[in-house]
Amino acid sequence: MFVKQLCVFIENKHGKFQELTNVFAEYGINMISLSLSDSTAYGVARLIVSDTDKAQKALAANGFASVVNDIMAIKLDNKLGELNKLIKELNEGGIDVQYAYSLTSGKEAAILLKTLDDKKAEKIIAKNHSFYTEEEIYNL
Amino acid sequence: MIWAKEETLSREEIEAIQLEKLKKLVVRMYDKAPYFKKKMDDMGLKPDCIKTIKDIQKLPFTTKQEMRDNYPFNMLMVPMKDIVRIHASSGTTGKPTVVAYTKNDLDMWAECVARLAVAGGATKDDIAQICFGYGMFTGALGLHNGLEKVGAAIIPSSTGNTQKQLLYMKDFGSTLLVATPSYAMRIAEVAKEIGIDPKKDLKLKIGLLGSELLTEAMRTELHKVYGEDMLITQNYGMSELIGPGVSGECEYLCGMHVNEDHFLIEVIDPVTGEVLPEGEKGEVVITCLDKEALPLIRYRTRDISRLFYGKCKCGRTTVRMENLSGRTDDMLKIRGVNVFPSQIEEALLGIEGIGPNYEIVVEKNGSSDVLTIRVELDPEKMQDSVAFIANLEKTIKDKIKFILGLDAKIKIENPNTLQRFEGKAKRVRDLRNA
Numbered sequence: 001m002f003v004k005q006l007c008v009f010i011e012n013k014h015g016k017f018q019e020l021t022n023v024f025a026e027y028g029i030n031m032i033s034l035s036l037s038d039s040t041a042y043g044v045a046r047l048i049v050s051d052t053d054k055a056q057k058a059l060a061a062n063g064f065a066s067v068v069n070d071i072m073a074i075k076l077d078n079k080l081g082e083l084n085k086l087i088k089e090l091n092e093g094g095i096d097v098q099y100a101y102s103l104t105s106g107k108e109a110a111i112l113l114k115t116l117d118d119k120k121a122e123k124i125i126a127k128n129h130s131f132y133t134e135e136e137i138y139n140l
Numbered sequence: 141m142i143w144a145k146e147e148t149l150s151r152e153e154i155e156a157i158q159l160e161k162l163k164k165l166v167v168r169m170y171d172k173a174p175y176f177k178k179k180m181d182d183m184g185l186k187p188d189c190i191k192t193i194k195d196i197q198k199l200p201f202t203t204k205q206e207m208r209d210n211y212p213f214n215m216l217m218v219p220m221k222d223i224v225r226i227h228a229s230s231g232t233t234g235k236p237t238v239v240a241y242t243k244n245d246l247d248m249w250a251e252c253v254a255r256l257a258v259a260g261g262a263t264k265d266d267i268a269q270i271c272f273g274y275g276m277f278t279g280a281l282g283l284h285n286g287l288e289k290v291g292a293a294i295i296p297s298s299t300g301n302t303q304k305q306l307l308y309m310k311d312f313g314s315t316l317l318v319a320t321p322s323y324a325m326r327i328a329e330v331a332k333e334i335g336i337d338p339k340k341d342l343k344l345k346i347g348l349l350g351s352e353l354l355t356e357a358m359r360t361e362l363h364k365v366y367g368e369d370m371l372i373t374q375n376y377g378m379s380e381l382i383g384p385g386v387s388g389e390c391e392y393l394c395g396m397h398v399n400e401d402h403f404l405i406e407v408i409d410p411v412t413g414e415v416l417p418e419g420e421k422g423e424v425v426i427t428c429l430d431k432e433a434l435p436l437i438r439y440r441t442r443d444i445s446r447l448f449y450g451k452c453k454c455g456r457t458t459v460r461m462e463n464l465s466g467r468t469d470d471m472l473k474i475r476g477v478n479v480f481p482s483q484i485e486e487a488l489l490g491i492e493g494i495g496p497n498y499e500i501v502v503e504k505n506g507s508s509d510v511l512t513i514r515v516e517l518d519p520e521k522m523q524d525s526v527a528f529i530a531n532l533e534k535t536i537k538d539k540i541k542f543i544l545g546l547d548a549k550i551k552i553e554n555p556n557t558l559q560r561f562e563g564k565a566k567r568v569r570d571l572r573n574a
């Protein structure tokens with residue numbers, strides 16, 4: 001089960017990240033989860049937001065390049081060792097993780113996970129875990 | 141279609157016309173242009189030194205500096221009562237270059253532009269939208285009068301308010317676009333922003349581009365947005381010589397046909413001043429054979445090109461000058477390497493993942509020059525990882541290194557970050573002497 005992830009290009013210059021958060025504030029878009037990866041000169045912000053379409057249009061209008069793709073949102077019990085278990089299962093299934101970031105809200109926790117073979121990973125994960133639907137995750 | 145019989149004369153016929161006009165010109169200028177008489181006297185030349193067309197090689201050159209020195213009207217050969225138009229080109233440094241026209245000059249100008257507009261596909265059925273800035277700049281009125289002579293319906297929409305331009309273009313069904321290559325690209329960009337697809341929603345089928353260099357890479361990019369069927373040609377001129385109208389491409393895109401009965405073109409070695417044979421690259425030198433107000437003898441254009449005299453498939457016999465690979469005035473010297481901005485453009489356009497806009501910044505770091513190239517990410521090619529940006533950066537860096545032999549810093553930025561231009565693009569910022 002996949003949810004929509006928004007990836008935004010950010011030049012690492014002063015104030016650029018705030019420009020991004022300003023756009024979201026202005027258009028009433030809620031950031032549910034965020035991960036920022038960067039090299040020295042560039043960054044890509046990966047986000048789960050309340051309205052992906054609206055967010056992407058707002059970003060385009062404000063001069064941000066962005067792309068939307070699918071990412072797995074896996075439910076985890078908010079307790080020690082859960083994530084370790086998940087990664088071990090993937091490793092044993094021969095799946096390499098590309099990137100991951102987390103999301104917690106009260107008792108609920110999720111890991112957002114991208115692998116080099118999401119289809120195969122989905123099958124392995126489904127054996128012992130469940131996924132958030134888009135609706136569930138936007139309502140967290 | 142070919143507009144004038146002068147475009148299909150034999151070499152002997154063209155040279156006979158040129159010789160006739162040149163003899164008269166030299167006599168007239170010796171008589172009326174003190175700056176020219178002085179140069180002739182210093183060289184021990186008399187006006188009757190012109191016996192054959194080759195004798196033009198004896199005559200002194202004219203430079204842009206002389207035009208500046210004679211600002212504004214000292215080079216004019218007719219009294220002000222005979223002048224009907226004055227234009228000026230804004231020099232980036234110092235005083236503008238002033239040019240003036242008699243009634244006959246304007247007629248000749250329109251005739252020359254009509255010929256190259258027709259070579260570029262224009263007919264009286266066209267609806268021609270002129271997106272050059274009207275004003276002191278010769279481009280807009282030059283194309284305006286030439287296309288009017290062809291009989292096209294002119295929309296003098298000038299530059300600015302690009303959305304309005306597109307509204308005219310769509311609602312009036314414009315078939316012909318006059319613009320700089322960079323403004324043509326900008327118009328397409330704005331079209332996309334407001335939901336107009338130039339290929340489907342506009343009727344444009346001819347692009348007469350000029351006033352800045354059209355690189356082949358840019359022509360390819362323009363075809364991508366305006367469609368492969370559009371005939372995109374460029375034409376050449378400069379205000380000192382007349383404005384646009386000196387030469388232009390035909391549909392075979394194999395160099396620009398020169399209006400030789402009005403402009404005698406030579407290519408010289410820029411160092412020795414020797415005239416070079418057909419096919420050899422050098423500085424273009426042009427003599428305005430029959431302008432009344434401001435004729436020029438052997439004007440050094442500082443543009444580098446070469447000439448081809450073979451008959452063109454279009455049927456014209458006029459000499460073709462190869463499209464410019466760069467203008468000497470635009471050349472940068474970076475760490476001892478001569479760099480034309482057009483080379484950088486050729487390298488950048490066509491790289492997947494970036495848009496058509498760029499800026500070249502040259503700075504000093506200690507005693508060394510630092511070249512930075514700013515480009516914009518193509519939002520449609522965005523990916524979910526920073527590795528993709530790093531790869532893109534490396535691709536650009538490697539290509540620049542391959543073409544120029546120089547290391548450049550590449551800065552990839554978000555869309556719409558760089559400045560846009562409606563006339564001549566200013567894509568170079570040289571901060572070394574700032």
Ligand SMILES: [Zn+2]
Nearest residue numbers: 390452454456
């Ligand atoms: Zn031709």
